[in-house]
Amino acid sequence: xxxxxxxxxxxxxxxxxxxxxxxxxxxxxxxxxxxxxxxxxxxxxxxxxxxxxxxxxxxxxxxxxxxxxxxxxxxxxxxxxxxxxxxxxxxxxxxxxxxxxxxxxxxxxxxxxxxxxxxxxxxxxxxxxxxxxxxxxxxxxxxxxxxxxxxxxxxxxxxxxxxxxxxx
Ligand code: PNS
Numbered sequence: 001x002x003x004x005x006x007x008x009x010x011x012x013x014x015x016x017x018x019x020x021x022x023x024x025x026x027x028x029x030x031x032x033x034x035x036x037x038x039x040x041x042x043x044x045x046x047x048x049x050x051x052x053x054x055x056x057x058x059x060x061x062x063x064x065x066x067x068x069x070x071x072x073x074x075x076x077x078x079x080x081x082x083x084x085x086x087x088x089x090x091x092x093x094x095x096x097x098x099x100x101x102x103x104x105x106x107x108x109x110x111x112x113x114x115x116x117x118x119x120x121x122x123x124x125x126x127x128x129x130x131x132x133x134x135x136x137x138x139x140x141x142x143x144x145x146x147x148x149x150x151x152x153x154x155x156x157x158x159x160x161x162x163x164x165x166x167x168x
Contacts, residue, residue, distance in 0.1 A: 004028040004089040004120065007078045009039035010050045012154050012168055013057055014136055016128035020093035021058075023122040025065045032085050037075040044137060044158070045168035047073040053168050057151040079114035090119040095129045140166035 004024055010017060010033070024031045033054055037047040044050070054071045062069065074081040078090060090110060092103055107119035124131075136146050136158075143163040147155040154168065161167040 001029045002027075002089070003030045003032065003085060003087040004091045005032050005034050005078065005082045005085055005087040006091040007034040007036065007074070007081065008092075009036050009043070009133065010054055011039050011041070011043045011133045012045070012050060012136065012150060012158070013054050014128070014131050014133055014150050015148075016093060016095065016124045016131040018057060018061055018151060019125050019128055020091065020122045021069065022062060022065065024091040024120075025062070025068055027120070028089065028091075029068060031069050031091065032087065033069065033071045034078070034081050034085075035071065035073045037073055041134065041137075044166055049168045053151075053154050053157070056153045060153060061151055077113065079110050079117055082114065082117050088117055090117060092119060092121055093124050094121045095124050095131070137166060 006021060006024055021031065021033065035047045035051045051071045051073050058066050058069055082090060094100060094103060103121065110117060110119060131149055136149050139146050140158045141163055146158060157168045158166045
């Protein structure tokens with residue numbers, strides 16, 4: 001069975017992440033979404049809350065794939081999470097050329113740390129090329145409408161928490 005880990009901050013999950021997840025599940029037998037416990041910027045929720053939003057999103061928008069997608073949280077190195085989960089592939093999304101440099105560096109570094117692990121990139125659909133979690137957070141913070149950018153449950157929760165400190 002081919003298992004891939006899709007690591008990230010998912011702060012919060014966007015429709016771009018959902019698109020990459022759908023593509024990854026088309027290639028791998030099992031995909032484990034691994035939510036980083038301590039992302040750099042103030043998160044919209046603790047890792048468990050961000051993971052819960054992803055589980056809800058999968059149930060709502062990818063129900064046919066739900067049996068092959070797991071969601072977990074992790075602290076530490078992505079390659080250690082891969083080894084613990086029995087995965088030999090890391091999945092990452094690429095929106096534009098601007099993502100490439102940092103992603104290439106990370107892929108090489110992960111491969112240096114764990115030569116048995118390869119990174120596989122999926123290009124997000126063009127319509128999500130402009131999306132980022134940090135922009136979603138900023139728009140939500142100023143009371144803007146993010147319903148075209150994130151799954152419905154996430155949009156509802158960000159709206160309900162009110163602007164200034166959007167929370168899941
Ligand atoms: O969604 P993000 O914030 O772009 O995800 C970045 C992530 C979580 C993939 C990256 O920061 C990461 O792998 N962090 C875990 C620590 C680690 O393994 N660092 C070395 C990467 S070369």
